Amino acid sequence: MNEGIASVATSPVLPVVRTRPANAWTSRAWNALLWGAIVLFLVNVGLMIAAVGVNSFATRWFGGWLPQGWTPSWYADAWKEFQLASILWVTVEVVLSVVLLSLLIGVPAAYTLARREFPGKRALLLLFLLPLMVPPITYGIPLATVLYQTHLGGTLTGVILANLIPAAPFVILVMTPFIEQIDPNLESAARVFGANTLRTFVHVLVPLLGPGILAAALLVLVRTIALFELTFLTAGPDSQTLVVALYYAVFAAGVRAPQSVDAMAMIYMAVTLVWLLIALRFVNPTQLVSRVREHPQH
Amino acid sequence: MAPSGASAAAKPQAWGEHLSATAVRRAGFDPALLLVVPAALFMLLLFVYPFVYGLVLSFEPKEGGALANYHHFFTSNRLWPTIGTTLKLAMPATLINVFVALPIAYRMRQPSPWRRTMTALLVVPITLGTVLIAEGMLTYFGPKGWLSQFLQAAHLYDGAIRLTHNYWGVLISLVVSGFPFAFLLILSYITGIDPVLARAASTLGADSRAQFRYIYLPLLAPGLAMCFCLAFVQAFSVFPSAVLLGAPAGPTRVISIAAYEAAFEQYDYSLASAIAMLMGFVQLLIVAFVLSLRGWFYKGPVGGGKG
Incomplete structure (x- = not known):
């Protein structure tokens, strides 16, 4: 950090860092432009969500600002028509299994990656990073081919396995820096004071890892609910998650009333947002996307 | 298991x-x-x-020699233009997302209650996912949606507004889902840069723009390159919105649609694998190109921030 300042102070770029009289007008215009862009974006996204909400309660809505009448019956309709009860159950099964298994696979791996240096570590990190850099469709299609050949395609197991591919590396990338910042001396100290492995694990590691594991679990949960492509490629008729069912409903929009599709969209949104709100209590929003911050090059 | x-x-x-x-x-x-x-x-x-299985399978076509799938891809009018179609969507979307997100994230580099609210709000479109965004856009941006009603009521634009079932619908959906992603990622990189560096520069008389050009941009270059790659990868694999919001038979027939059709409509897994491999290859080329570009900006240590 100090070298940073020193190099700025003595570097040859100094002449270009010239004093410029602060032009209040351009800077204010620039600010207004930035805020305008962000407000425009948020307002439009907000109205977009509101439009789906309004339509899901509409009897008929052909043009005009608001629908001709209001009814809650589309929700009951969507529930029956799309068999939402079973789809929700499948979603819960998939998401919970993915969260548990990805923690079970990911946390021990993250522990080793954080605490040990060994030959091949960089190659291993690359192996865990690649699935996050390659888009799901690219590896999803060969994966679906393999799964269908092993008769796992179209089953719940297949969907869970497919969803684990981005989830497990994500847990590793979230947990590795978290474990790194836990002082290894705490583990040694516990052992010096005579704690056996089990006690060290239960009384030292678990409480320290707890917040990190919770954060990783919530992040994986929110991401898995919304992960479309892999489930879409591997799911059969009775292993669809909510997001895939929603896709098929929108895809066949001509067949069903748009209000019914929107009611289903609202149910999906409610499920996602509830978990997002819970997650936001424990994690920083940037964690949902900044999975590559601890890239090996850093 | x-x-x-x-x-x-x-x-x-x-x-x-x-x-x-x-x-x-x-x-x-x-x-x-x-x-x-x-x-x-x-x-x-x-x-x-x-992946390896798919690569091998792509060289074992249903009929013809080892390269028949690739030959078919580059000679078929239904297949090879999909690369161009996808790039024509993914490139502008990624450029908009990254280069609009950059100044906004830079503006919000100081912690403030605004930033907390903004980041929490922007996470919503990401978590809702592309399918819900597509459904919302069909309702909101459609010819009878609120947006076109508003534009016509305000006499901002009087013609027919067509923002769904064409190129623009898909592009907008890529911005709606991609912009928050780019913003949050860049914000997390910017907040990782030690503000002391900028304060030192400002002591030496650098204004906000000079601080950005000579302090933040060079330190940000690796993160920006990474962000561009991730945003591009997302946009390049566009699938649900290209089907639901675009014109999947024509102007928005992207490469992932071609791969999906080969696999699940023609049941030609070999051709589908070949398309998926080509898709990965094109995208890898772009990622490699962008990552090599960042060397232009800055050649010092990559850290520089508080880590």
Whole structure:
């Protein structure tokens, strides 16, 4: 950090860092432009969500600002028509299994990656990073081919396995820096004071890892609910998650009333947002996307 | 579920031998390494193996020689233009997302209640996912949606507004889902840069713009390149919105639609794998190109921030 300042102070770029009289007008215009862009974006996204909400309660809505009448019956309709009860159950099964298994696979791996240096570590990190850099469709299609050949395609197991591919590396990338910042001396100290492995694990590691594991679990949960492509490629008729069912409903929009599709969209949104709100209590929003911050090059 | 079973078995064993770990390490083996085995096996089995399998399969077409699939791809009018179509969508979307997000994230580099609210709000479109965005856009941006009603009522634009079932619908959906992603990622990179550096520059008389050009941009270059790649990868694999919001038969027939049709409508897994491999290849080229560009900006140590 100090070298940073020193190099700025003595570097040859100094002449270009010239004093410029602060032009209040351009800077204010620039600010207004930035805020305008962000407000425009948020307002439009907000109205977009509101439009789906309004339509899901509409009897008929052909043009005009608001629908001709209001009814809650589309929700009951969507529930029956799309068999939402079973789809929700499948979603819960998939998401919970993915969260548990990805923690079970990911946390021990993250522990080793954080605490040990060994030959091949960089190659291993690359192996865990690649699935996050390659888009799901690219590896999803060969994966679906393999799964269908092993008769796992179209089953719940297949969907869970497919969803684990981005989830497990994500847990590793979230947990590795978290474990790194836990002082290894705490583990040694516990052992010096005579704690056996089990006690060290239960009384030292678990409480320290707890917040990190919770954060990783919530992040994986929110991401898995919304992960479309892999489930879409591997799911059969009775292993669809909510997001895939929603896709098929929108895809066949001509067949069903748009209000019914929107009611289903609202149910999906409610499920996602509830978990997002819970997650936001424990994690920083940037964690949902900044999975590559601890890239090996850093 | 072999990998998880192995992980459960590996955990107690490795921790159990922790005490003698130094002794064992001297002998050349560290039991803690076993902890990483289930994850590595899992990735090899479910990521690397299918990839290699797909690569081999793509050279074993239903009929013709080893390269028949690739030959077919580049000679078929239904297939090879999909690369251009996809790039024409993904490139502008990525450029908009990254280069609009950059000044806004830079503006919000100081922590403030606004920033907390903004980041929390922007996370919503990401978590809702592309399918819901597509459905919302069909309602909101459609010819009878609120947006076109508003534009006509305000006499901002009087013609027919067509923002769905064409190129623009898909592009907008890519911005709606991609912009928050780019913003949050860049914000997390910017807040990782030590503000002391900028304060030092400002002591030397650098205004906000000079601080950006000479302090933040060089330190940000690797992160920006990474962000561009990730945003591009997302946009390049556009699938649900290209089908639901675009014109999947024509102007928005992207490469992932072609791959999907080959696999699940023609059941030609070999051709589908070939398309998926080409898709990965094109995207890898762009990623490699962008990552090599960042060398232009800055050649010093990549850290520089508070880490």
